[in-house]
Amino acid sequence: MAESVLKLPNEAAAPKENRLGLKALDYQGGKSTLCAGCGHDAVSNQIVRAFYEMNVKPEKVAKFSGIGCSSKTPAYFLGRAHGFNSVHGRMPAVATGAMLANQTLVSIGVSGDGDTASIGLGQFMHLVRRNIPMIYIIENNGVYGLTKGQFSATADEGSKLKTGVINDLPPMDLCALAVELGCGFVARGYAGDPKQMVNILKAAIAHDGLAVIDVISPCVTFNNHDGSTKGYAYSKEHDELLHQIGFVQSYEQIEIDYEPGTMREVTLHDGSRLLLKKLEEDYDPSNAVQALQRSHKAIDDGAMLTGLIYLRPEKKSFLTLLNMTDKPLWSLNEAETRPPKEALDQIMRELM
Amino acid sequence: MSDSMTATAVLDKPAGEPVSQPVTGGGSKINDCTIHVATVNGSGSQSSNTVLMRSIFQMGVPVSGKNMFPSNIAGLPTWFTIRANKDGWIARKKEVDIMICMNAATAREDVMALQPGAVCIYDAPLNCKGMRDDVTFFEVPFAKLAGELSQDSRLRKLLTNMIYVGIVAERLGIERDEIVNAITKQFKGKQKAIDPNVAAIDKGMAYALENLPAQHRWRIERMNATAGKIIIDGNAAAAIGAMFGGVTVVTWYPITPSSSLCESLIDYMKEHRIGPDGKATFAIVQAEDELAAMGMVLGAGWAGARSLTSTSGPGISLMAEFAGLGYFAELPGVIWDIQRVGPSTGLPTRTAQGDILEVHYLSHGDTQHIALIPCSVSECFDFAGEALDLAEMFQTPIFVLSDLDLGMNNHMSDPFVYPTKPYRRGKVLSAEQLEELGGKWGRYLDVDGDGIPYRTLPGTDHLMASYFTRGSGHDTHARYSEKPSDYKATVDRLAKKFQTAKQFVPQPVIDRRPNATIGLIAYGTTDIALEESRYQLRNEHGVETSYLRLRALPFTDDVKAFVEDHERVYVVEQNRDGQMGDLLRLEVGDIQHKLRKILHYTGLPCDARSITDSLLQMEKDGTRVIKIGLGAEAVTQTIGED
Numbered sequence: 001m002a003e004s005v006l007k008l009p010n011e012a013a014a015p016k017e018n019r020l021g022l023k024a025l026d027y028q029g030g031k032s033t034l035c036a037g038c039g040h041d042a043v044s045n046q047i048v049r050a051f052y053e054m055n056v057k058p059e060k061v062a063k064f065s066g067i068g069c070s071s072k073t074p075a076y077f078l079g080r081a082h083g084f085n086s087v088h089g090r091m092p093a094v095a096t097g098a099m100l101a102n103q104t105l106v107s108i109g110v111s112g113d114g115d116t117a118s119i120g121l122g123q124f125m126h127l128v129r130r131n132i133p134m135i136y137i138i139e140n141n142g143v144y145g146l147t148k149g150q151f152s153a154t155a156d157e158g159s160k161l162k163t164g165v166i167n168d169l170p171p172m173d174l175c176a177l178a179v180e181l182g183c184g185f186v187a188r189g190y191a192g193d194p195k196q197m198v199n200i201l202k203a204a205i206a207h208d209g210l211a212v213i214d215v216i217s218p219c220v221t222f223n224n225h226d227g228s229t230k231g232y233a234y235s236k237e238h239d240e241l242l243h244q245i246g247f248v249q250s251y252e253q254i255e256i257d258y259e260p261g262t263m264r265e266v267t268l269h270d271g272s273r274l275l276l277k278k279l280e281e282d283y284d285p286s287n288a289v290q291a292l293q294r295s296h297k298a299i300d301d302g303a304m305l306t307g308l309i310y311l312r313p314e315k316k317s318f319l320t321l322l323n324m325t326d327k328p329l330w331s332l333n334e335a336e337t338r339p340p341k342e343a344l345d346q347i348m349r350e351l352m
Numbered sequence: 353m354s355d356s357m358t359a360t361a362v363l364d365k366p367a368g369e370p371v372s373q374p375v376t377g378g379g380s381k382i383n384d385c386t387i388h389v390a391t392v393n394g395s396g397s398q399s400s401n402t403v404l405m406r407s408i409f410q411m412g413v414p415v416s417g418k419n420m421f422p423s424n425i426a427g428l429p430t431w432f433t434i435r436a437n438k439d440g441w442i443a444r445k446k447e448v449d450i451m452i453c454m455n456a457a458t459a460r461e462d463v464m465a466l467q468p469g470a471v472c473i474y475d476a477p478l479n480c481k482g483m484r485d486d487v488t489f490f491e492v493p494f495a496k497l498a499g500e501l502s503q504d505s506r507l508r509k510l511l512t513n514m515i516y517v518g519i520v521a522e523r524l525g526i527e528r529d530e531i532v533n534a535i536t537k538q539f540k541g542k543q544k545a546i547d548p549n550v551a552a553i554d555k556g557m558a559y560a561l562e563n564l565p566a567q568h569r570w571r572i573e574r575m576n577a578t579a580g581k582i583i584i585d586g587n588a589a590a591a592i593g594a595m596f597g598g599v600t601v602v603t604w605y606p607i608t609p610s611s612s613l614c615e616s617l618i619d620y621m622k623e624h625r626i627g628p629d630g631k632a633t634f635a636i637v638q639a640e641d642e643l644a645a646m647g648m649v650l651g652a653g654w655a656g657a658r659s660l661t662s663t664s665g666p667g668i669s670l671m672a673e674f675a676g677l678g679y680f681a682e683l684p685g686v687i688w689d690i691q692r693v694g695p696s697t698g699l700p701t702r703t704a705q706g707d708i709l710e711v712h713y714l715s716h717g718d719t720q721h722i723a724l725i726p727c728s729v730s731e732c733f734d735f736a737g738e739a740l741d742l743a744e745m746f747q748t749p750i751f752v753l754s755d756l757d758l759g760m761n762n763h764m765s766d767p768f769v770y771p772t773k774p775y776r777r778g779k780v781l782s783a784e785q786l787e788e789l790g791g792k793w794g795r796y797l798d799v800d801g802d803g804i805p806y807r808t809l810p811g812t813d814h815l816m817a818s819y820f821t822r823g824s825g826h827d828t829h830a831r832y833s834e835k836p837s838d839y840k841a842t843v844d845r846l847a848k849k850f851q852t853a854k855q856f857v858p859q860p861v862i863d864r865r866p867n868a869t870i871g872l873i874a875y876g877t878t879d880i881a882l883e884e885s886r887y888q889l890r891n892e893h894g895v896e897t898s899y900l901r902l903r904a905l906p907f908t909d910d911v912k913a914f915v916e917d918h919e920r921v922y923v924v925e926q927n928r929d930g931q932m933g934d935l936l937r938l939e940v941g942d943i944q945h946k947l948r949k950i951l952h953y954t955g956l957p958c959d960a961r962s963i964t965d966s967l968l969q970m971e972k973d974g975t976r977v978i979k980i981g982l983g984a985e986a987v988t989q990t991i992g993e994d
């Protein structure tokens with residue numbers, strides 16, 4: 001099987017400090033209390049790495065989640081950032097409110113397949129529709145881990161629980177749904193492929209707008225056995241790459257030679273570049289119809305489609321549409337938000 | 353006397369037989385009448401009713417206008433009641449003096465509900481005159497008159513409403529100039545709209561002069577009781593208050609009777625809160641539902657914004673889970689509940705005070721909320737800013753309990769007073785303060801002994817600023833904890849914070865009368881009728897009462913003292929079970945046998961006479977609970993589709 005990441009020429013060895021003078025350690029969080037081997041921990045590790053390598057100041061970050069094993073993880077990365085573990089399925093509203101109050105925050109949300117595809121489906125869809133600038137990760141294991149392994153709405157048809165129960169409903173493809181709703185950045189990663197994951201995360205950090213990332217993140221305790229379709233073994237075997245991904249920072253001087261027609265290059269909001277190298281079939285991530293076609297076909301084939309599924313970096317975020325002052329709303333004082341006495345007098349006169 | 357409030361009587365009198373109505377002689381009543389307009393909704397009568405009410409206001413006469421409308425867009429009956437009263441008693445009154453019958457579907461009931469001696473102006477085809485012989489009937493061929501004004505059928509329908517305004521005005525003595533002024537105001541000076549409406553007024557006046565018998569029983573005469581006053585509904589007042597109170601994030605989901613709060617806020621903010629650079633100092637978001645609206649408010653509050661949402665009962669129910677998060681994780685935010693009637697969808701367009709317990713205890717576990725309860729449009733204005741302050745000071749959701757009568761009906765008021773006090777932003781640590789503390793702080797530490805901890809905002813540029821907010825168990829430093837001692841300490845501190853709030857919420861307004869053995873307790877719009885009832889009790893029956901008007905939960909210590917100081921205390925409110933009465937029973941404990949309940953919950957605003965009658969009966973026979981019956985307003989029972 002092909003590599004999921006593009007090898008870039010003269011890639012420097014990872015520096016000991018990033019451009020802010022911070023160490024990777026400064027991006028760590030509290031000690032995880034998840035089961036050993038849980039996919040969610042692997043995702044947390046890549047979040048730490050991506051924010052470190054992207055030189056994001058941790059104090060500028062706000063972390064959000066709903067409820068579930070996955071939703072506990074914001075406590076396990078970026079300890080220097082404020083975190084908010086909200087209620088089940090309602091993280092989108094909380095994050096939206098916080099972003100309205102302070103649009104300078106760099107937002108990242110972690111949810112689960114239960115948290116997003118069942119109880120939180122409505123809020124998820126409206127988050128996509130509003131295009132709130134944040135990274136929204138679904139750590140997708142096909143089950144409700146925290147309530148001990150019931151099927152979730154992303155469980156594949158025919159997949160089996162440890163108890164022998166078979167799921168007979170079709171799975172919800174949250175990436176396809178996000179594409180359908182016009183999300184400007186939709187990707188799928190796999191907790192077992194950290195290199196691809198970190199590139200997707202870096203691109204998401206560079207994107208201005210909502211970035212939805214569905215990560216297949218195996219639950220070793222409740223869904224990693226024979227007959228489960230979201231375990232490590234099954235995922236590894238059924239990973240279907242859309243392309244090889246390379247990510248080049250805006251300040252990096254890396255030139256890549258490639259044969260015409262084999263590479264797509266997208267410049268992201270912050271000037272960094274995303275390189276997508278063609279595998280067997282050419283894939284255009286700006287084409288929603290192709291994205292949906294491939295997604296449906298993957299479900300039919302029992303494949304796990306990974307890579308950048310859809311990318312339209314030019315979509316306007318909701319915050320832009322609101323035309324708010326540059327100063328964050330939370331910081332406005334009386335002089336800025338209390339109209340003068342004459343304004344009240346005028347309103348009163350009109351009511352006399 | 354038994355300790356429980358089980359003895360219940362229902363006062364249910366047939367129409368036109370008030371127990372204590374003073375007998376009026378044959379002379380004319382100056383500036384004291386109720387006008388009831390019965391139309392079909394969707395007929396566009398709203399603006400003519402407003403013009404009629406405004407013209408009385410401009411004559412200097414205290415007046416109120418209440419819209420009793422169906423939850424429907426067109427075709428169902430709707431009523432508008434105007435009450436003019438020289439002494440300023442403008443609560444709803446059951447007895448109707450002048451009825452305008454425009455709706456075939458309700459004409460018979462409308463006429464039958466009148467008291468003997470009333471005047472009924474009716475649309476000729478309704479042929480009301482045969483229905484009773486103790487009412488004065490004025491028949492008007494509205495279709496014919498409107499036909500003389502316009503060929504356009506839509507316009508004719510609207511002008512028909514203005515014609516009845518002309519007729520009523522002429523028969524009552526309302527000056528034509530004031531009607532023209534009211535029309536000019538209503539149509540914002542647009543001459544094209546003003547002219548045909550004034551023509552319709554003249555048509556009505558001329559018809560009355562030439563064809564209708566004189567009417568001397570009710571007169572409107574110029575006086576000087578409204579100069580300098582404003583007329584506004586409570587929702588708009590709240591919107592203005594929130595704007596001047598520095599609200600920055602507003603979220604909402606449409607629901608009657610609360611929508612107009614955020615809708616008028618949008619209008620005011622667009623006019624007054626766009627900076628010179630053309631950029632907004634606010635964000636207003638129509639959410640996908642009330643869960644989301646509440647989540648956004650709390651998210652915004654967490655990040656440091658002054659945030660609010662507005663809803664009604666069904667929305668409050670949906671907000672329950674988030675309300676608990678707000679209480680337990682200590683997140684600021686303001687929630688206006690414009691109460692409407694009933695469990696479930698209930699009567700969406702009628703008024704009640706039925707969400708007291710729900711709001712006070714909204715969400716599971718040991719949750720408790722602070723609530724402010726305005727009784728007037730000026731309190732809507734004041735409490736709007738106050739609630740934003742309290743939310744930030746106490747780091748908790750603050751509910752404001754208004755209702756449909758206050759929120760959507762027009763009320764007279766003195767102009768609102770410009771707020772000059774700085775915003776109170778609560779205990780927020782900046783990066784500099786953290787530095788001074790050497791980075792040592794705990795999100796949920798009770799440093800000051802008042803139960804209120806310190807917080808930092810996301811984005812604060814300090815190594816030690818961050819903490820993890822969660823609705824699950826936590827310790828003083830916001831770390832996950834399931835330790836029994838941590839949990840108990842947290843909820844005990846929250847209880848202490850609630851105690852602290854007693855000193856900061858709006859205090860009750862108390863009117864103690866020397867030698868009064870009877871105390872009254874009420875809140876919100878019940879006040880409008882209750883003050884009039886006290887006047888009736890004093891002047892007609894020689895019964896003196898003291899009165900405590902609640903303005904917030906939790907109760908302050910004055911409340912128990914007030915109950916202690918009176919022999920019997922009547923709690924008057926607009927819900928079936930006496931929800932505030934029950935909270936008061938818990939509050940006063942061993943003296944709860946002093947409490948009585950007078951309850952009004954038909955969906956219509958409470959009226960003074962019903963309270964007076966109930967109280968007199970309870971004084972006489974010791975009844976402990978009266979659920980006020982329908983009496984004269986039984987007529988409105990025919991509505992209610994949704």
Ligand SMILES: Cc1ncc(C[n+]2csc(CCOP(=O)(O)OP(=O)(O)O)c2C)c(N)n1
Binds near residue numbers: 068113
């Ligand atoms: C309103 C509500 N209902 C139910 C629950 C119980 N609950 C907690 S986590 C969870 C499912 C989590 O599943 P998922 O989002 O897939 O997370 P995972 O544990 O698999 O990572 C449920 C149903 C809850 N916390 N709140």
Ligand code: SF4
Binds near residue numbers: 033035141145219
């Ligand atoms: S139960 Fe499953 S999802 Fe939860 S921590 Fe364990 S492995 Fe991870």
Ligand SMILES: [Mg+2]
Binds near residue numbers: 114142152
């Ligand atoms: Mg799951």
